[in-house]
Amino acid sequence: MPAPIRLRELIRTIRTARTQAEEREMIQKECAAIRSSFREEDNTYRCRNVAKLLYMHMLGYPAHFGQLECLKLIASQKFTDKRIGYLGAMLLLDERQDVHLLMTNCIKNDLNHSTQYVQGLALCTLGCMGSSEMCRDLAGEVEKLLKTSNSYLRKKAALCAVHVIRKVPELMEMFLPATKNLLSEKNHGECELVPQLVRILKNLIMSGYSPEHDVSGISDPFLQVRILRLLRILGKSDDDSSEAMNDILAQVATNTETSKNVGNAILYETVLTIMDIKSESGLRVLAINILGRFLLNNDKNIRYVALTSLLKTVQTDHNAVQRHRSTIVDCLKDLDVSIKRRAMELSFALVNGNNIRGMMKELLYFLDSCDPEFKADCASGVFLAAEKYAPSKRWHIDTIMRVLTTAGSYVRDDSVPNLIQLITNSVEMHAYTVQRLYKALLDDISQQPLVQVASWCIGEYGDLLVSGQCEEEEPIQVTEDEVLDVLEGLLVSNLSAAVTRGYSLTAIMKLSTRFSGVNRIKKVVSIYGSSIDVELQQRAVEYNALFKKYDHMRANPNPNVAVITIHASNSTEADMTDFVFQAAVPKVSRPNPAQIIKCLCFEVLIHGFGLRMRIKLTYTLKGSPVQDLAEVNNFPPQSWQ
């Protein structure tokens, strides 16, 4: 049996393969050879074979048949075997398989080996992939090594202990005494640790040049960051500790050289620490100013972390962050997608009553030019901000119009009812709104949310539109027929979604009480009584019924008749069936009691009292019946007065 080929030779051979198929063939051939070698329990070449297997595994080929061989290598006395064996274990075994538990005994022996490099291998493997059972079994050995005088092993044992504690938190008690010794701390109590750490950190920044530890002139940045991290944990909920570290944090913040990334890394960790502990306000402002400086850095990585951190602190340190608003807004124009997103989120967080006009200008410009992935969030953000801080109703409506026309197809579905509500409440702007929406429809009927809101408005305020009552801008001349043309156009257009068609049919119907040309409307509605679209058909049929049965009410437009349309939509993922909407009003002594109709619009007779209504919804969702009761008593007074 010839000796198995060497690792490097195999790598060279495999790399000569010109196709995937050729490579697969070579691999299969070699795997077969390796398998038979394993079967023969060959000790001499096991190491070489496993190494080759690991290479093939990295290329993506299965190597599970080598798992037990790794265990045999770990158990071997040869250092080479152990090295490859442990490497194989870390690559091929995972703690979810029982096989890995077989390692426990070997690791235990190796933790007590006479050669520190073998002990190191064991510690490394345990710290990398030790399961909770293994950690529990071997915690004692690790704890012993924490107390060794060998610094090489102590460091490894410390990090291994960290892993053990993460896996089995109850074991923390066991490691506490040893840990305190590591910091050569004689007293007990956490607060003593802080001055100790402060001293160490101070020495680090003041100390001279130590070539092997330093990076670009900064002493041991990894250690500095680690200490800062530890200070962060200690000071988190502790006032005294936080106070004790104030000075050193300020010192690190002001003395660290920032020309290279490593200096900024330390500054960044300092900022994170200041933000997390109970620091005084001056220190927090210092931290935010550091972040503000980061925003101006040429290095986009630094700008990125600055925006991320500012986003986290904008709620708690709002005023300090506001000072950097213009820099943040500039980041909206950054080329990097992640930076743009953060800048957008931060910008929305910074909008308030004072800066709304300026900020909105920038954000609307951003909405115009940003990638599609941002548009939905940006549009929602604009609506929210406008609702909270709009300086005037006209400005508010204009802003909404701008969003609907520039990003209309990205607006979220729930914005439509919200916008309708908003428009309803802006009574004095009705004429202006419906006019602007009508004009927008003439330009473009492809953006569904815009079309839906516009349809609803026209249905509701169509009378204002044709009577040319607009005060805010030059009223346009439009006839009833032109309006109906537009709405009917929506019904037939391919661009209209089913929901949109529903909106426009209802709008047409509503205009039958506002326009004089009722016959045309009657005709349209009856056509759709036989529409293929079930939703439209149902509406049309019910509207037809209204024409037939309640036409007498229409003939004498009765100011005591209020038409209320409800829109109900199912936003769950399951189907809803047996939907029943019932409404009742207080009984009044009138000959014609209130009528309740099981359809989408109904009429209610009122007597000049306030309109109060009790509603009851019942439906079946996912097979189970649901019932909801409520009382509505905030009808706008105009509807019943």
Next chain:
Amino acid sequence: MEMQFMLLFSRQGKLRLQKWYVPLSDKERKKISRDLVQTILARKPKMCSFLEWRDLKIVYKRYASLYFCCAVEDQDNELITLEIIHRYVELLDKYFGSVCELDIIFNFEKAYFILDEFLLGGEAQETSKKNVLKAIEQADLLQEEAEAPRSVLEEIGLT
């Protein structure tokens, strides 16, 4: 610093090293590697070295033809992770003498050994470059001694 994993891959997406510090099955590892490698290779050179991916922060940097990519947790410091990557590259460079991708391909096990002397459980165990390299040197020596044929040792009476 809770590093979850480190991947090294070429510009064609071939994996050259994968170090996992969290327990995951082979299948999960393969899926993560594939997805992440595609995501990073799709990034343009002007984009920053950090991105959010699933619930992790990814820090990556390209050195010549190799991408070095680490996944860290939400509260970790991305800037220092870049330094960790850089330190690892320096160690490889010192060890191999002007390291290139071929060195990592043909000596992948050494690349792992060096990484394991620098990071343990995902955290930096030794911040002195010299000490890491010294440890590797000693371990390599130990390996050579172990491989020396026994007959030679017996010959010179050193068994």
